[in-house]
Amino acid sequence: MVIRDKIGYKCEICLLHYRDEVDAKACEDWDRAHEACNLEIARRSLEASKEA
Ligand SMILES: [Zn+2]
Known part of the structure; x- marks a missing residue:
């Protein structure tokens, strides 16, 4: 499940953040x-x- 935090959208598995939820x-x-x-x-x- 993608997590929205103050940095951006976070991949729950590898914990990298993305600007786009997609x-x-x-x-x-x-x-x-x-x-x-x-x-x-x-x-x-x-x-x-x-x-x-
Ligand atoms: Zn990932």
């Missing part, structure tokens, strides 16, 4: 199905863009 949901669906992060999705996370 991205957070996509991340979570992928994590659940593959038990690993999808780098293409994780790259859109707020954590990843901070480092960019």
